[in-house]
Amino acid sequence: MDFATFLIQILNGVQYGFTLFLVASGLTLIFGIMGIINLAHGAFYMVGAYLSFWLFGITESLWIAILIGLPIMIVFGYAIERLAISLLYKRDHLYQVLLSYGLILVLNEMQKILWGSDFNSVPVPDALSISIPMGNQEYPVYRLFVSLVCMVIASSMYIIISKTRLGMMIRAGATHREMTQALGINISRIFAIVFSLGAALAGFSGMIDAPLSSVYPGMGDYILIISFVVIVIGGIGSVKGAFVGAMLVGLADTFGKILLPEFSSMVIYALMALILLWRPQGLFGRPT
Amino acid sequence: MTHSRPLLTLLILIIAALTIFPVFGDEFYQELVIRLMIMGIFAMSLDLLIGYTGLVSFGHAAFFGLSGYMLAIITPETEAVSIWIALPFCLLVTALAALIIGWFSVRTSGIYFIMITLAFAQMFYYYFNENQYLGGSDGIFIFFKPTIFVGDIQILNLNNPQSFYYFVLTSLIGSYLVLSVILQAPFGQVIRGILANEKRTRALGFNTQHYKLVSFVIAGTLAGFAGFLEAAAGGIISPAHLGWHESGAIMMVVILGGMGTLYGPILGAFVMGFLQDYFQEIWSAHWLLLFGMFIIFVVLFLPKGIAGLFLQTINRKGNGK
Numbered sequence: 338m339d340f341a342t343f344l345i346q347i348l349n350g351v352q353y354g355f356t357l358f359l360v361a362s363g364l365t366l367i368f369g370i371m372g373i374i375n376l377a378h379g380a381f382y383m384v385g386a387y388l389s390f391w392l393f394g395i396t397e398s399l400w401i402a403i404l405i406g407l408p409i410m411i412v413f414g415y416a417i418e419r420l421a422i423s424l425l426y427k428r429d430h431l432y433q434v435l436l437s438y439g440l441i442l443v444l445n446e447m448q449k450i451l452w453g454s455d456f457n458s459v460p461v462p463d464a465l466s467i468s469i470p471m472g473n474q475e476y477p478v479y480r481l482f483v484s485l486v487c488m489v490i491a492s493s494m495y496i497i498i499s500k501t502r503l504g505m506m507i508r509a510g511a512t513h514r515e516m517t518q519a520l521g522i523n524i525s526r527i528f529a530i531v532f533s534l535g536a537a538l539a540g541f542s543g544m545i546d547a548p549l550s551s552v553y554p555g556m557g558d559y560i561l562i563i564s565f566v567v568i569v570i571g572g573i574g575s576v577k578g579a580f581v582g583a584m585l586v587g588l589a590d591t592f593g594k595i596l597l598p599e600f601s602s603m604v605i606y607a608l609m610a611l612i613l614l615w616r617p618q619g620l621f622g623r624p625t
Numbered sequence: 626m627t628h629s630r631p632l633l634t635l636l637i638l639i640i641a642a643l644t645i646f647p648v649f650g651d652e653f654y655q656e657l658v659i660r661l662m663i664m665g666i667f668a669m670s671l672d673l674l675i676g677y678t679g680l681v682s683f684g685h686a687a688f689f690g691l692s693g694y695m696l697a698i699i700t701p702e703t704e705a706v707s708i709w710i711a712l713p714f715c716l717l718v719t720a721l722a723a724l725i726i727g728w729f730s731v732r733t734s735g736i737y738f739i740m741i742t743l744a745f746a747q748m749f750y751y752y753f754n755e756n757q758y759l760g761g762s763d764g765i766f767i768f769f770k771p772t773i774f775v776g777d778i779q780i781l782n783l784n785n786p787q788s789f790y791y792f793v794l795t796s797l798i799g800s801y802l803v804l805s806v807i808l809q810a811p812f813g814q815v816i817r818g819i820l821a822n823e824k825r826t827r828a829l830g831f832n833t834q835h836y837k838l839v840s841f842v843i844a845g846t847l848a849g850f851a852g853f854l855e856a857a858a859g860g861i862i863s864p865a866h867l868g869w870h871e872s873g874a875i876m877m878v879v880i881l882g883g884m885g886t887l888y889g890p891i892l893g894a895f896v897m898g899f900l901q902d903y904f905q906e907i908w909s910a911h912w913l914l915l916f917g918m919f920i921i922f923v924v925l926f927l928p929k930g931i932a933g934l935f936l937q938t939i940n941r942k943g944n945g946k
Contacts, residue, residue: 434683602751
């Protein structure tokens, strides 16, 4: 492997890691703060990708599609939280798993009814559809752009959670739910905010990812399972863990495809099993 | 496990109904009932984990599918294989896989257990999905059902649908009895102790990890038995049999039927099976939409499953006296 190829693979791995982080961070926050296992999180990613495909068809601009799509995702997440998830806060994880399993089936079928079973694609915006030369190969600028945007989102998330008042309430709600409520903070409103933002993050990830991968039925299932691997590696509930986990998985998957092509899709699961053997609570998880 | 009288009556009625069913039922429904009984065995094996040991496995289909693949591997392309070779082989491989996966998994608990079992099942899924020698994503055909000979005498011809039906029915009843005995034995008391309070059970001097692992292996092996029957019944095994949709669906069967009851999951399998059939009939293109809405409805409004509803009705009648 020459240096240019190596560099391109690193960039690809990091970009994949960032995309995973957007989905996984919402998943880990929802679990860490609300104690909810949301299998339908991958379906939100799928909904985001289809929204960008659909809105692009109408507006012919990915930027406008994202601008219209994001509020839709927030409202969508809010509605699901209020109508279904909020009824299960006091129930066992088992029921949350099942409810969100049911949600996946419903959302996947709705997608098929609305947009059919074809593979669709969204073109890369004109301004970014160039490539920069790297050794004897080329690297698409759009991928760099996606990494950059995700980096901005990741750092603003870090600032919101660690520096703002909302972040303080979120952290307090995660560790001392009753105490936070006793201090007069409306915890169910915090839950609704976290869930809608999580849904919006997953949806946004699907939107900017749409030009890189095709838009197809069941795309949410794949990203969901990978995101679970990410948050289990990082430690469930830890955003920092989700970031490290996402990068590890992104790089392991990218390099696994080159170095171990026959077992490429098993590499990340093996990585997860190894890490859990070493630290059963994940890299940054609190011991149970 | 103690059975109250109405429950015992119900179980006997179900067995009687299943026994005489092939005499009246047409072939299509006979095929369907075979599949549902297999699903019942599969669901009971998961109930041992979820309902009795408190281990929520989200990768149980791995054992179901693995055993089916083992049958496909050991069945030659041109002739049938003896069940005395095929069945022990399939069960042994499945038990070994359950031992390895379980050894890793029982160290974790709660959501980590859910996730790690899912991850292992996905590893199997991708392995078979990408193995072109075993048919890749299309799966692989099993052209011959195993034969059952003792000496030169054929005891049962599984190619006859009626014989196969009774073979599966016997397997269902046998699995129920074996699990009942296991649960009544001291081992069963200990794993129920783990479900109720693991710390106290450990404080009583039981090595709970060890008991959880044994429970995991028994459940995995029984799921393997169901997978063996499924592969023999359908004549095909594909990666979809090990996928997480399958694991989710069987979990749904256990919850819907009522976990921690053994007979509940069998009821669940029948209700789910007939519902699937019904949904496919009324809206074949998008029956999963109806199915998903049904799951959401059950989770929100029937937390104890069908068996719970049934027991409630019995108790209400009992109290009314």
